Amino acid sequence: MTRKRIASSVIKFIVLTVILILFIVPFVFLLINSFKENMAITSNPLSLPESFSTVNYMNAFDKMNYIAAFTNSLVITVLSVLFISLFAAMTAHYFVRNNTKFNQYTFMLMVASMIIPFQAIMIPLVKIYGSLDLLNSKWSLIYMYIGFGSSLAVFIYHGFVKSIPKELEEAALIDGCTRFQTFFRIVFPVLMPTTATISILNVLWIWNDFLLPSLILVDPEQRTLPLSTYNFYGTYTVDYGPLMASLVLTIFPIIIIYLFAQKYIIQGVMQGSIK
Amino acid sequence: MIEEKGVWNRLRTRLLFTGPTLFAFITVMIIPFLYGIYLTFTNWDGISTTLSLVGVQNYLAVFRDIEFWKSFSLTLKYVFYTVVLINVIAFMLAYVLTKGLKGQSIFRAGFFLPNLVGGIVLGFIWQFIFNNVLVYLGQHASIQSLSTTWLADPDKAFWALVIVTVWQNAGYMMVIYIAGLTGVPNDIMEAASIDGANSWTRLRKMVLPLMVPSFIVCIFLSLQRGFMVYDVNLALTKGGPFSSTQMVSMHVYEKAFLSRDYGVGQAEAFVLFLMVALITLLQVYFSKKLEVEA
Numbered sequence: 001m002t003r004k005r006i007a008s009s010v011i012k013f014i015v016l017t018v019i020l021i022l023f024i025v026p027f028v029f030l031l032i033n034s035f036k037e038n039m040a041i042t043s044n045p046l047s048l049p050e051s052f053s054t055v056n057y058m059n060a061f062d063k064m065n066y067i068a069a070f071t072n073s074l075v076i077t078v079l080s081v082l083f084i085s086l087f088a089a090m091t092a093h094y095f096v097r098n099n100t101k102f103n104q105y106t107f108m109l110m111v112a113s114m115i116i117p118f119q120a121i122m123i124p125l126v127k128i129y130g131s132l133d134l135l136n137s138k139w140s141l142i143y144m145y146i147g148f149g150s151s152l153a154v155f156i157y158h159g160f161v162k163s164i165p166k167e168l169e170e171a172a173l174i175d176g177c178t179r180f181q182t183f184f185r186i187v188f189p190v191l192m193p194t195t196a197t198i199s200i201l202n203v204l205w206i207w208n209d210f211l212l213p214s215l216i217l218v219d220p221e222q223r224t225l226p227l228s229t230y231n232f233y234g235t236y237t238v239d240y241g242p243l244m245a246s247l248v249l250t251i252f253p254i255i256i257i258y259l260f261a262q263k264y265i266i267q268g269v270m271q272g273s274i275k
Numbered sequence: 276m277i278e279e280k281g282v283w284n285r286l287r288t289r290l291l292f293t294g295p296t297l298f299a300f301i302t303v304m305i306i307p308f309l310y311g312i313y314l315t316f317t318n319w320d321g322i323s324t325t326l327s328l329v330g331v332q333n334y335l336a337v338f339r340d341i342e343f344w345k346s347f348s349l350t351l352k353y354v355f356y357t358v359v360l361i362n363v364i365a366f367m368l369a370y371v372l373t374k375g376l377k378g379q380s381i382f383r384a385g386f387f388l389p390n391l392v393g394g395i396v397l398g399f400i401w402q403f404i405f406n407n408v409l410v411y412l413g414q415h416a417s418i419q420s421l422s423t424t425w426l427a428d429p430d431k432a433f434w435a436l437v438i439v440t441v442w443q444n445a446g447y448m449m450v451i452y453i454a455g456l457t458g459v460p461n462d463i464m465e466a467a468s469i470d471g472a473n474s475w476t477r478l479r480k481m482v483l484p485l486m487v488p489s490f491i492v493c494i495f496l497s498l499q500r501g502f503m504v505y506d507v508n509l510a511l512t513k514g515g516p517f518s519s520t521q522m523v524s525m526h527v528y529e530k531a532f533l534s535r536d537y538g539v540g541q542a543e544a545f546v547l548f549l550m551v552a553l554i555t556l557l558q559v560y561f562s563k564k565l566e567v568e569a
Contacts, residue, residue, distance in 0.1 A: 016382055020382055023446070027388075029408050044411065045403075045407040090296070117502070122544075123541045124310040125303070128306070128310060146295070150296045211505055230395050243399070247400060255391070258384075262384045273492050
């Protein structure tokens, strides 16, 4: 290490630290103001809170109906992610192993559909499912996530199934396993890393999604966390303390998971991008 | 692959393996998409059960809708600035953070953080930053440009939206660039530096050409996200002041669900889809030509 190189890496480190602070500072302002009273926030948003009073949190927790919203978000996210991965893995596997013209075209249609933005579908979607009386239910929403999320999942799985040698499965089939048993005992376990990648991408998308649930879920008790946050904000526009607390409560579960699984999350995004 | 015996068994396997996915995909994506094209030729108001065909009237209405084109051109401007800024910043961060610096993983994790939070929450956080924190700073440190909130001025509110978008997405694209940079083979880089190529030459002549696939992915993603922006737009400015920061997604939403002009709204959504598809396909087609083999 020459002196010049040490100097340059110190400068890099300082510049990066400044950028990092800029990235993180909005969350810091959010946190310190979530413990303050409205007066203290408006008179000086930079001051530290005098005490860690949880009044704002209690307030937001109740009014947001936090437990219900959190539960809704959790059920919708977990079930959607689970079904997308399971069904997409089976479909991708079938497409790779039965490489007929028909299956190739179906697969191409799925890949091509990825360019269709949600905004081009939302109006007819609401019309069709509204006339079938299927709006305003968690289950419809989960079903829609399976429909919207399958293309990318099948696409990513398709790439990985190709790398699994056929011989394993053929041996199992000769030994008397059905196709279904072969898939679950041999193929699906091998695909686990891919399943993790796809699940991470889908959790990030579904947990934070706003537009689709806002169109589908009408009842207050059906609301997911983002919907509940948005609604709370609309009703309490001037009372900053509880508002800040509600935002912290909304972010909290994600940050906790991120602290424990950041390595996997970042890896998942990396692997999901290399197509 | 070994096939089952009999047509019935084969069909059963096909349905079991591809049925659920394809059924959901067709009923959620394909049918609504096709039905949406049909809707653009009708005058549905969202309530009546009967639709009447109105030919290309909705499309004519799209071309006459000044607000739509205003929001579309604003979105183009927004997409241009966000795509450039996101990718330049993301690439620079990734480039520095693949050099084996101390604390590399902490920096990566920190820059990635804004991505984990939904657009609605980010929009609200920044609304508070712009309306309270920065105004307070501006007034107490006598910084003229900050002393009134940016969100009340059409021009500055646009830039506020750009800043928040860049902050939200730079970390995500950075991660994709890091994945690409770690794939650049070390031996050719070493060979180049032994041959006397300095780091600037190495970056320009070797790293950038090898990184074309990553650039394709990131620019594609940031284009898509930019054209479709809705959450952050809604939470940060609500399209205000006076619809001056209303992006095209929000315009389509309001046209359909608030003005109950579903036919025109769907026609606008469809025009938007065609333009975005055209732009992204051109982008991928032209950048594919730049790809090189390592």
